[in-house]
Amino acid sequence: MMYALLLLLTLGLSGCSMGETVQPWDKAILARPEMTFEGDPLDTKYVEHIYSSKEAASGGAGVGGGGCGCN
Amino acid sequence: MKSVPTKKTHVLGAALFAAALALPSYQTAFAEATPEHGNVSFKYLNYRDSQPGQDRIGVNAYTTSIMMPFAGKWSVTSSYTYDSVSGASPVYHSTITQDMVSGASVISEKRNAGDISLTRYLEKGSWTFGVSYSGESDYISRGYSLQRSLLTDDKNTTLTFGGSYTTDTIDAWKKSVFDTKEVVAGLFGITQILTKEDIVQLNIGYSNGVGYFSDPYKYADSRPRRRNITTFLTRWNHHFDGSDGTGKFSYRFYTDSYDVKAHTLSAEYVQPLHNEWTLIPSLRYSSQSAAYFYKPVNSVQEPPPISIGPYSVDQRLAALGALTYGIKVEKKLAHEWTVDLKLEQYEQTFNGDAGLAPFSYRSIQLGVSRVL
Numbered sequence: 001m002m003y004a005l006l007l008l009l010t011l012g013l014s015g016c017s018m019g020e021t022v023q024p025w026d027k028a029i030l031a032r033p034e035m036t037f038e039g040d041p042l043d044t045k046y047v048e049h050i051y052s053s054k055e056a057a058s059g060g061a062g063v064g065g066g067g068c069g070c071n
Numbered sequence: 072m073k074s075v076p077t078k079k080t081h082v083l084g085a086a087l088f089a090a091a092l093a094l095p096s097y098q099t100a101f102a103e104a105t106p107e108h109g110n111v112s113f114k115y116l117n118y119r120d121s122q123p124g125q126d127r128i129g130v131n132a133y134t135t136s137i138m139m140p141f142a143g144k145w146s147v148t149s150s151y152t153y154d155s156v157s158g159a160s161p162v163y164h165s166t167i168t169q170d171m172v173s174g175a176s177v178i179s180e181k182r183n184a185g186d187i188s189l190t191r192y193l194e195k196g197s198w199t200f201g202v203s204y205s206g207e208s209d210y211i212s213r214g215y216s217l218q219r220s221l222l223t224d225d226k227n228t229t230l231t232f233g234g235s236y237t238t239d240t241i242d243a244w245k246k247s248v249f250d251t252k253e254v255v256a257g258l259f260g261i262t263q264i265l266t267k268e269d270i271v272q273l274n275i276g277y278s279n280g281v282g283y284f285s286d287p288y289k290y291a292d293s294r295p296r297r298r299n300i301t302t303f304l305t306r307w308n309h310h311f312d313g314s315d316g317t318g319k320f321s322y323r324f325y326t327d328s329y330d331v332k333a334h335t336l337s338a339e340y341v342q343p344l345h346n347e348w349t350l351i352p353s354l355r356y357s358s359q360s361a362a363y364f365y366k367p368v369n370s371v372q373e374p375p376p377i378s379i380g381p382y383s384v385d386q387r388l389a390a391l392g393a394l395t396y397g398i399k400v401e402k403k404l405a406h407e408w409t410v411d412l413k414l415e416q417y418e419q420t421f422n423g424d425a426g427l428a429p430f431s432y433r434s435i436q437l438g439v440s441r442v443l
Contacts, residue, residue: 026267034317034341042114057325057333060302063233
Protein backbone atom coordinates (compact mmCIF):
# COMPACT_ATOMS: atom_id res chain seq x y z
CA MET A 1 0.00 0.00 0.00
CA MET A 2 2.78 2.37 0.98
CA TYR A 3 4.69 1.51 -2.18
CA ALA A 4 1.71 2.17 -4.40
CA LEU A 5 1.03 5.48 -2.69
CA LEU A 6 4.56 6.71 -3.16
CA LEU A 7 4.62 5.64 -6.77
CA LEU A 8 1.35 7.37 -7.49
CA LEU A 9 2.55 10.49 -5.74
CA THR A 10 5.63 10.85 -7.91
CA LEU A 11 3.93 9.81 -11.13
CA GLY A 12 1.21 12.28 -10.33
CA LEU A 13 3.75 15.03 -9.83
CA SER A 14 5.41 14.05 -13.07
CA GLY A 15 2.08 14.26 -14.81
CA CYS A 16 1.74 17.88 -13.71
CA SER A 17 4.48 18.86 -16.11
CA MET A 18 2.93 17.29 -19.17
CA GLY A 19 0.80 20.27 -20.00
CA GLU A 20 3.67 22.74 -19.87
CA THR A 21 7.10 21.71 -21.11
CA VAL A 22 9.92 23.68 -19.56
CA GLN A 23 12.05 25.01 -22.37
CA PRO A 24 15.87 25.09 -22.33
CA TRP A 25 15.92 28.87 -22.01
CA ASP A 26 13.80 28.58 -18.86
CA LYS A 27 16.29 26.40 -17.02
CA ALA A 28 18.66 29.01 -15.59
CA ILE A 29 17.37 28.51 -12.05
CA LEU A 30 17.29 24.73 -12.40
CA ALA A 31 20.96 24.82 -13.35
CA ARG A 32 21.98 26.36 -10.04
CA PRO A 33 23.98 24.02 -7.77
CA GLU A 34 21.39 24.23 -4.98
CA MET A 35 18.67 22.99 -7.36
CA THR A 36 20.49 19.73 -8.02
CA PHE A 37 19.91 16.71 -5.80
CA GLU A 38 23.61 15.97 -5.41
CA GLY A 39 24.32 18.98 -3.19
CA ASP A 40 27.72 18.89 -1.50
CA PRO A 41 28.93 15.30 -2.11
CA LEU A 42 31.44 15.17 0.73
CA ASP A 43 28.96 16.64 3.19
CA THR A 44 26.35 14.10 2.10
CA LYS A 45 28.72 11.17 2.42
CA TYR A 46 29.84 12.14 5.91
CA VAL A 47 26.30 12.65 7.14
CA GLU A 48 24.82 9.52 5.59
CA HIS A 49 27.49 7.33 7.12
CA ILE A 50 27.07 8.91 10.49
CA TYR A 51 23.38 8.05 10.31
CA SER A 52 24.19 4.48 9.34
CA SER A 53 26.10 4.18 12.61
CA LYS A 54 23.15 5.44 14.65
CA GLU A 55 20.07 4.05 12.90
CA ALA A 56 18.97 0.89 11.10
CA ALA A 57 17.90 2.55 7.87
CA SER A 58 20.25 3.85 5.22
CA GLY A 59 20.57 4.32 1.47
CA GLY A 60 18.01 5.21 -1.14
CA ALA A 61 19.78 7.96 -3.06
CA GLY A 62 22.10 5.92 -5.26
CA VAL A 63 24.08 2.77 -5.84
CA GLY A 64 27.58 1.76 -4.87
CA GLY A 65 27.29 1.93 -1.09
CA GLY A 66 28.88 -0.39 1.42
CA GLY A 67 32.49 -0.32 2.27
CA CYS A 68 32.56 -0.57 6.02
CA GLY A 69 31.75 -2.70 9.01
CA CYS A 70 28.62 -0.72 9.75
CA ASN A 71 26.08 -3.46 10.28
CA MET B 72 31.23 7.17 35.88
CA LYS B 73 34.77 6.14 35.28
CA SER B 74 35.49 4.13 32.17
CA VAL B 75 36.87 0.63 32.38
CA PRO B 76 39.11 -0.53 29.57
CA THR B 77 38.03 -3.68 27.78
CA LYS B 78 39.38 -5.62 24.83
CA LYS B 79 36.03 -5.35 23.16
CA THR B 80 36.28 -1.66 22.69
CA HIS B 81 39.30 -1.79 20.43
CA VAL B 82 37.42 -3.68 17.78
CA LEU B 83 34.38 -1.63 18.59
CA GLY B 84 36.20 1.52 17.75
CA ALA B 85 37.30 0.25 14.37
CA ALA B 86 33.79 -0.66 13.40
CA LEU B 87 32.24 2.50 14.74
CA PHE B 88 34.43 4.92 12.94
CA ALA B 89 34.13 2.86 9.81
CA ALA B 90 30.39 2.94 10.19
CA ALA B 91 30.40 6.65 10.53
CA LEU B 92 32.89 7.53 7.92
CA ALA B 93 33.24 5.03 5.13
CA LEU B 94 33.25 6.86 1.85
CA PRO B 95 32.66 4.37 -0.92
CA SER B 96 32.25 5.08 -4.57
CA TYR B 97 28.72 6.36 -4.62
CA GLN B 98 26.72 7.42 -7.61
CA THR B 99 23.63 9.49 -7.08
CA ALA B 100 20.64 8.88 -9.28
CA PHE B 101 20.69 11.89 -11.53
CA ALA B 102 22.11 12.41 -14.98
CA GLU B 103 23.96 15.52 -15.99
CA ALA B 104 25.63 17.01 -19.02
CA THR B 105 29.36 16.94 -19.54
CA PRO B 106 30.78 19.31 -16.90
CA GLU B 107 32.54 22.38 -18.25
CA HIS B 108 34.97 22.57 -15.37
CA GLY B 109 36.53 20.25 -12.88
CA ASN B 110 36.77 20.84 -9.16
CA VAL B 111 38.84 19.88 -6.20
CA SER B 112 37.57 19.70 -2.63
CA PHE B 113 38.81 19.05 0.85
CA LYS B 114 36.61 18.51 3.88
CA TYR B 115 37.41 17.95 7.52
CA LEU B 116 34.95 16.37 9.94
CA ASN B 117 35.06 16.45 13.70
CA TYR B 118 32.45 14.24 15.32
CA ARG B 119 31.60 13.45 18.93
CA ASP B 120 28.72 11.34 20.21
CA SER B 121 27.46 10.87 23.72
CA GLN B 122 24.88 9.35 26.00
CA PRO B 123 23.56 11.19 29.05
CA GLY B 124 26.47 12.18 31.18
CA GLN B 125 29.06 10.35 29.12
CA ASP B 126 31.05 11.28 26.05
CA ARG B 127 31.57 8.42 23.65
CA ILE B 128 33.21 8.15 20.27
CA GLY B 129 35.16 11.01 18.73
CA VAL B 130 36.20 10.98 15.10
CA ASN B 131 38.43 13.10 12.91
CA ALA B 132 38.13 12.54 9.18
CA TYR B 133 39.89 14.11 6.23
CA THR B 134 38.66 13.71 2.68
CA THR B 135 39.96 15.06 -0.59
CA SER B 136 38.17 14.66 -3.88
CA ILE B 137 38.71 15.70 -7.47
CA MET B 138 36.53 15.67 -10.55
CA MET B 139 37.99 16.34 -13.97
CA PRO B 140 36.30 16.35 -17.37
CA PHE B 141 38.43 15.21 -20.29
CA ALA B 142 38.25 14.48 -23.99
CA GLY B 143 34.97 16.34 -24.28
CA LYS B 144 32.67 13.50 -23.26
CA TRP B 145 34.28 11.96 -20.23
CA SER B 146 34.91 12.77 -16.59
CA VAL B 147 36.74 11.06 -13.78
CA THR B 148 35.95 11.48 -10.09
CA SER B 149 38.07 10.23 -7.24
CA SER B 150 38.28 10.65 -3.50
CA TYR B 151 40.53 9.56 -0.68
CA THR B 152 39.67 9.45 3.00
CA TYR B 153 41.76 9.04 6.08
CA ASP B 154 40.03 8.87 9.41
CA SER B 155 40.85 8.14 13.00
CA VAL B 156 38.74 7.47 16.05
CA SER B 157 39.27 7.82 19.74
CA GLY B 158 37.08 7.78 22.80
CA ALA B 159 34.79 5.40 24.57
CA SER B 160 32.45 2.66 23.49
CA PRO B 161 28.68 3.23 23.66
CA VAL B 162 26.37 2.04 26.35
CA TYR B 163 24.29 -0.58 24.64
CA HIS B 164 23.08 -1.79 28.01
CA SER B 165 22.27 1.22 30.06
CA THR B 166 21.23 -0.58 33.18
CA ILE B 167 21.64 -4.24 33.96
CA THR B 168 24.69 -5.08 31.91
CA GLN B 169 26.29 -1.72 32.23
CA ASP B 170 29.35 -3.04 33.95
CA MET B 171 29.94 -5.57 31.22
CA VAL B 172 30.18 -3.35 28.20
CA SER B 173 29.49 0.24 29.03
CA GLY B 174 32.87 1.14 30.22
CA ALA B 175 35.11 2.19 27.59
CA SER B 176 38.63 2.09 26.63
CA VAL B 177 40.94 4.46 24.94
CA ILE B 178 40.38 3.76 21.29
CA SER B 179 42.85 4.57 18.58
CA GLU B 180 42.16 3.33 15.10
CA LYS B 181 42.80 4.38 11.54
CA ARG B 182 41.22 3.71 8.20
CA ASN B 183 42.05 4.41 4.59
CA ALA B 184 39.49 4.43 1.83
CA GLY B 185 39.43 5.44 -1.79
CA ASP B 186 37.18 5.37 -4.78
CA ILE B 187 37.24 6.28 -8.44
CA SER B 188 34.53 6.48 -11.06
CA LEU B 189 34.52 7.11 -14.78
CA THR B 190 31.60 8.71 -16.63
CA ARG B 191 30.92 8.72 -20.35
CA TYR B 192 28.43 11.39 -21.40
CA LEU B 193 26.10 10.79 -24.32
CA GLU B 194 23.75 13.11 -26.13
CA LYS B 195 20.86 11.98 -23.94
CA GLY B 196 22.32 10.35 -20.89
CA SER B 197 25.46 8.83 -19.46
CA TRP B 198 27.21 5.70 -18.28
CA THR B 199 29.17 5.64 -15.01
CA PHE B 200 31.36 2.87 -13.66
CA GLY B 201 32.88 3.04 -10.20
CA VAL B 202 35.08 1.03 -7.87
CA SER B 203 35.80 1.51 -4.19
CA TYR B 204 38.04 0.12 -1.50
CA SER B 205 38.03 0.49 2.26
CA GLY B 206 40.59 -1.06 4.55
CA GLU B 207 40.81 -1.26 8.33
CA SER B 208 42.37 -3.71 10.73
CA ASP B 209 39.59 -6.29 10.66
CA TYR B 210 37.38 -5.29 7.76
CA ILE B 211 38.05 -4.94 4.04
CA SER B 212 35.39 -3.93 1.56
CA ARG B 213 35.47 -3.74 -2.22
CA GLY B 214 32.64 -2.33 -4.28
CA TYR B 215 31.76 -2.06 -7.96
CA SER B 216 28.90 -0.09 -9.46
CA LEU B 217 27.42 0.68 -12.86
CA GLN B 218 24.81 3.30 -13.63
CA ARG B 219 22.95 4.29 -16.79
CA SER B 220 20.99 7.51 -17.14
CA LEU B 221 18.61 8.29 -19.99
CA LEU B 222 17.10 11.68 -20.84
CA THR B 223 13.95 12.29 -22.81
CA ASP B 224 14.02 14.44 -25.96
CA ASP B 225 13.09 17.61 -24.07
CA LYS B 226 15.62 16.73 -21.34
CA ASN B 227 13.01 17.32 -18.66
CA THR B 228 12.84 13.69 -17.56
CA THR B 229 15.74 11.48 -16.54
CA LEU B 230 15.50 7.75 -16.00
CA THR B 231 18.25 6.12 -13.99
CA PHE B 232 19.15 2.46 -13.71
CA GLY B 233 21.91 1.44 -11.34
CA GLY B 234 23.46 -1.71 -9.96
CA SER B 235 26.23 -2.50 -7.53
CA TYR B 236 28.10 -5.43 -6.05
CA THR B 237 29.93 -5.21 -2.73
CA THR B 238 32.09 -7.93 -1.23
CA ASP B 239 33.40 -7.63 2.32
CA THR B 240 35.88 -9.69 4.28
CA ILE B 241 35.83 -9.80 8.07
CA ASP B 242 39.02 -10.94 9.71
CA ALA B 243 38.67 -10.27 13.43
CA TRP B 244 41.20 -12.74 14.75
CA LYS B 245 40.98 -11.39 18.30
CA LYS B 246 37.35 -12.48 18.39
CA SER B 247 37.86 -15.54 16.19
CA VAL B 248 35.47 -14.22 13.58
CA PHE B 249 36.36 -14.93 9.95
CA ASP B 250 33.54 -14.40 7.52
CA THR B 251 32.30 -12.66 4.39
CA LYS B 252 29.38 -10.60 3.22
CA GLU B 253 28.11 -9.95 -0.29
CA VAL B 254 25.49 -7.41 -1.28
CA VAL B 255 23.89 -6.97 -4.70
CA ALA B 256 21.85 -3.80 -5.10
CA GLY B 257 19.74 -2.21 -7.80
CA LEU B 258 18.07 1.14 -8.19
CA PHE B 259 15.55 2.74 -10.50
CA GLY B 260 15.05 6.48 -10.49
CA ILE B 261 12.99 9.06 -12.28
CA THR B 262 13.81 12.76 -12.11
CA GLN B 263 11.27 15.21 -13.48
CA ILE B 264 11.43 18.93 -14.11
CA LEU B 265 7.99 20.25 -13.25
CA THR B 266 8.39 23.98 -13.75
CA LYS B 267 11.31 26.35 -14.17
CA GLU B 268 11.46 26.42 -10.35
CA ASP B 269 10.55 22.85 -9.38
CA ILE B 270 12.22 19.50 -9.81
CA VAL B 271 11.21 16.19 -8.24
CA GLN B 272 12.74 12.75 -8.00
CA LEU B 273 11.69 9.24 -7.01
CA ASN B 274 14.22 6.47 -6.42
CA ILE B 275 13.27 2.89 -5.74
CA GLY B 276 16.09 0.77 -4.41
CA TYR B 277 16.45 -2.89 -3.55
CA SER B 278 19.40 -4.81 -2.13
CA ASN B 279 19.99 -8.44 -1.34
CA GLY B 280 22.73 -9.24 1.13
CA VAL B 281 24.10 -12.58 2.24
CA GLY B 282 26.70 -13.29 4.90
CA TYR B 283 27.86 -11.84 8.18
CA PHE B 284 25.75 -8.87 9.27
CA SER B 285 26.84 -8.62 12.88
CA ASP B 286 29.97 -7.17 14.43
CA PRO B 287 32.53 -9.27 16.25
CA TYR B 288 32.58 -7.07 19.34
CA LYS B 289 28.85 -7.12 19.96
CA TYR B 290 27.56 -8.84 23.01
CA ALA B 291 24.73 -11.34 22.49
CA ASP B 292 24.37 -10.63 18.82
CA SER B 293 23.29 -13.27 16.34
CA ARG B 294 21.60 -12.04 13.17
CA PRO B 295 20.07 -13.63 10.09
CA ARG B 296 22.63 -14.23 7.36
CA ARG B 297 20.37 -12.58 4.82
CA ARG B 298 19.17 -9.00 4.76
CA ASN B 299 17.00 -7.62 1.98
CA ILE B 300 16.29 -3.91 1.88
CA THR B 301 13.77 -1.84 -0.07
CA THR B 302 13.82 1.95 -0.15
CA PHE B 303 11.58 4.61 -1.64
CA LEU B 304 13.06 8.08 -1.73
CA THR B 305 11.18 11.15 -2.97
CA ARG B 306 12.83 14.55 -3.25
CA TRP B 307 11.58 17.96 -4.25
CA ASN B 308 13.57 21.13 -4.81
CA HIS B 309 11.73 24.42 -5.11
CA HIS B 310 13.07 27.90 -5.78
CA PHE B 311 11.35 30.82 -4.10
CA ASP B 312 11.24 33.91 -6.29
CA GLY B 313 10.69 36.38 -3.49
CA SER B 314 13.71 35.48 -1.39
CA ASP B 315 15.78 33.87 -4.16
CA GLY B 316 16.17 30.94 -1.77
CA THR B 317 15.77 27.23 -2.47
CA GLY B 318 13.89 24.69 -0.37
CA LYS B 319 15.03 21.07 -0.56
CA PHE B 320 12.62 18.50 0.83
CA SER B 321 12.81 14.72 0.98
CA TYR B 322 11.01 11.72 2.38
CA ARG B 323 12.36 8.19 2.53
CA PHE B 324 10.50 5.02 3.37
CA TYR B 325 12.71 2.09 4.31
CA THR B 326 11.80 -1.51 4.99
CA ASP B 327 13.90 -4.64 5.32
CA SER B 328 13.74 -8.34 6.09
CA TYR B 329 14.53 -7.60 9.74
CA ASP B 330 11.04 -6.06 9.89
CA VAL B 331 12.51 -2.62 10.39
CA LYS B 332 10.36 0.11 8.89
CA ALA B 333 11.67 3.67 8.92
CA HIS B 334 10.34 7.06 7.86
CA THR B 335 12.77 9.91 7.31
CA LEU B 336 11.80 13.50 6.55
CA SER B 337 14.31 16.23 5.83
CA ALA B 338 14.22 19.87 4.85
CA GLU B 339 16.95 22.30 3.95
CA TYR B 340 16.78 25.91 2.89
CA VAL B 341 19.54 27.56 0.84
CA GLN B 342 19.50 31.33 1.21
CA PRO B 343 21.99 33.43 -0.79
CA LEU B 344 23.08 36.58 1.03
CA HIS B 345 25.13 39.64 0.18
CA ASN B 346 28.81 39.46 -0.72
CA GLU B 347 28.68 35.83 -1.84
CA TRP B 348 27.60 34.45 1.50
CA THR B 349 25.08 31.61 1.69
CA LEU B 350 23.19 30.41 4.75
CA ILE B 351 21.74 26.87 4.87
CA PRO B 352 19.66 25.79 7.88
CA SER B 353 18.47 22.18 7.89
CA LEU B 354 16.15 19.88 9.81
CA ARG B 355 15.70 16.10 9.74
CA TYR B 356 13.41 13.74 11.57
CA SER B 357 13.53 9.97 11.45
CA SER B 358 11.64 7.19 13.20
CA GLN B 359 11.99 3.44 12.94
CA SER B 360 10.40 0.27 14.30
CA ALA B 361 12.48 -2.42 15.98
CA ALA B 362 13.94 -5.46 14.26
CA TYR B 363 11.94 -8.59 15.04
CA PHE B 364 14.87 -10.11 16.89
CA TYR B 365 15.79 -7.04 18.92
CA LYS B 366 15.61 -7.72 22.65
CA PRO B 367 14.94 -4.93 25.14
CA VAL B 368 18.01 -4.21 27.15
CA ASN B 369 16.35 -4.82 30.47
CA SER B 370 15.60 -8.41 29.52
CA VAL B 371 19.19 -9.24 28.71
CA GLN B 372 21.24 -10.87 31.42
CA GLU B 373 23.58 -13.04 29.40
CA PRO B 374 23.96 -14.32 25.85
CA PRO B 375 21.33 -16.86 24.86
CA PRO B 376 22.31 -20.24 23.43
CA ILE B 377 22.92 -20.17 19.69
CA SER B 378 19.93 -22.39 19.02
CA ILE B 379 17.56 -19.68 20.19
CA GLY B 380 17.84 -17.99 16.79
CA PRO B 381 18.35 -14.38 15.77
CA TYR B 382 19.06 -12.16 18.74
CA SER B 383 20.42 -8.65 19.20
CA VAL B 384 20.60 -5.84 21.72
CA ASP B 385 22.19 -3.42 19.26
CA GLN B 386 20.57 -0.04 19.93
CA ARG B 387 20.43 0.72 16.20
CA LEU B 388 17.86 -2.04 15.83
CA ALA B 389 15.55 -0.69 18.54
CA ALA B 390 12.46 1.39 17.89
CA LEU B 391 13.61 4.99 18.02
CA GLY B 392 13.10 8.51 16.76
CA ALA B 393 15.67 11.22 16.21
CA LEU B 394 15.85 14.89 15.36
CA THR B 395 18.79 16.61 13.67
CA TYR B 396 19.18 20.32 13.23
CA GLY B 397 22.04 22.04 11.51
CA ILE B 398 23.36 25.25 10.06
CA LYS B 399 25.85 25.69 7.25
CA VAL B 400 27.58 28.83 6.02
CA GLU B 401 29.31 29.14 2.67
CA LYS B 402 31.45 31.96 1.36
CA LYS B 403 32.68 32.32 -2.19
CA LEU B 404 36.14 33.84 -2.42
CA ALA B 405 38.21 35.14 -5.26
CA HIS B 406 39.67 32.86 -7.93
CA GLU B 407 36.85 30.32 -7.73
CA TRP B 408 37.53 29.29 -4.14
CA THR B 409 34.72 28.48 -1.73
CA VAL B 410 34.89 27.76 1.98
CA ASP B 411 32.14 26.33 4.17
CA LEU B 412 31.41 25.55 7.80
CA LYS B 413 28.62 23.26 9.02
CA LEU B 414 27.43 22.51 12.55
CA GLU B 415 24.97 19.73 13.35
CA GLN B 416 23.29 18.41 16.46
CA TYR B 417 21.49 15.04 16.63
CA GLU B 418 19.18 13.98 19.44
CA GLN B 419 17.31 10.71 19.84
CA THR B 420 13.90 11.85 20.98
CA PHE B 421 12.37 8.52 21.94
CA ASN B 422 13.10 4.84 21.90
CA GLY B 423 11.10 1.74 22.55
CA ASP B 424 13.41 0.40 25.20
CA ALA B 425 13.29 1.96 28.65
CA GLY B 426 16.72 0.61 29.47
CA LEU B 427 18.40 2.23 26.53
CA ALA B 428 20.09 5.56 27.06
CA PRO B 429 19.46 7.89 24.09
CA PHE B 430 22.33 8.95 21.89
CA SER B 431 23.18 12.41 20.73
CA TYR B 432 26.01 13.74 18.65
CA ARG B 433 27.41 16.95 17.36
CA SER B 434 29.52 17.35 14.27
CA ILE B 435 31.56 20.10 12.69
CA GLN B 436 32.52 20.14 9.04
CA LEU B 437 35.02 22.53 7.52
CA GLY B 438 35.45 22.50 3.77
CA VAL B 439 37.26 24.25 0.99
CA SER B 440 36.85 23.76 -2.73
CA ARG B 441 37.94 25.29 -5.99
CA VAL B 442 36.64 25.20 -9.53
CA LEU B 443 39.40 24.12 -11.92
